Amino acid sequence: MNKIEGRTALVTGGSRGIGRAVALRLAEDGADVVLTYEHETERAAAVVDQIKEIGRRAVAVQADSADVAAVTAAVDEAAATFGRLDILVNNAGVFVVGPIEDLGPAEFDRTVAVNVRAPFMASRAAARHMTEGGRIISVGSNVGERTVFPGFTLYALSKTALIGMTKGLARDLGPRGITANLVNPGPTDTDANPADNPNADAIRSFTALGRYATPDEIAATVAHLAGDGGRYITGATINVDGGFTI
Structure with a gap:
């Protein structure tokens, strides 16, 4: 059994999609969960209610991942709410794609702020609270290793940065017994990339x-x-992509 009874997890972007599934799964395995959301208050509240129905404690914290102060405050609030922080899942992200000519400084800054700076700052803040056995897990993307469609330059750049961040965190925090790993999903049926979208058949064909x-x-x-x-896995990038990157 892979139980995490009595531990506290923070899942960024936990109101929908992969973040929601992660928050619920960690609760099922025994963790109390704090999740962040940006705008979708009702969805976040619904996830909190589901976690409470499982029998675990949960709260939702509004935080824009592009705001460094909000990210750091969310981590500190998670640790204060339940008295500890054991697991950080850096899941929140933005998906900005398009021709390179159409992606200017505003798009670059927003993408890097949410997809790179926020995981870094959240991990930095979490490390202050974690003790031996702590876990930092970031959610990347299969396009960090294989970019098969045009228009993904900026998004791929941001997700590839998480590979280096994860390796560095693993080296820095390993002596304290804290692991850091990266999970790269492939095509996943979410609001952002539904399995019935017009390009779905082409995307499926790459898996x-x-x-x-x-x-x-x-x-x-x-x-x-x-x-x-996962206690002896650190610095790893794990592709959960149905064979997209092979």
Whole structure:
């Protein structure tokens, strides 16, 4: 069993999609959960209610991941709310794609602020609260390793940066018994990339399994890394992509 009874997890962007699935899975495995959201108050509240129905404690914290102060405050609030912080899942992200000519400084700054700076700052803040056994898990993307469509330069840049961040965190925090890992989902059936979108058949064709993942399948790998089964895995990038990158 990969239980995490009595631990506290913070999941950024936990109101929908992969973040929601991760928050619920960690609660099912025994963690109390704090989740952040930007705008979708009702969705965040619904996830909190579901976690409470599971029998765990949960709160939702409004935070714009582009705001350094808000990110840091959310981490500190998570630790203060339940008296500890054991697991950080850097899941919140923005998906900005388009021809390179159309992606200017505003798009660059927003993408890097949310997809790179926020995970870095959240990890930095979490490290102050974590003790031995702490887990930092970031959610990247398969396009960090294989970019098959045009228009993904900026998004791929931001997700590839997480590979280096994860390796550095693993080296810095390993002596304290804290692990850091990166999960790269492939095509996953979410609001941002539904399995019935006009390009879905083409996207599926790049996977070995010929299908989209469910958010629960991504959450299962995150939960493994968060639990005892992941205690000797650090600095790793794990592709949960149905064979997209092979």
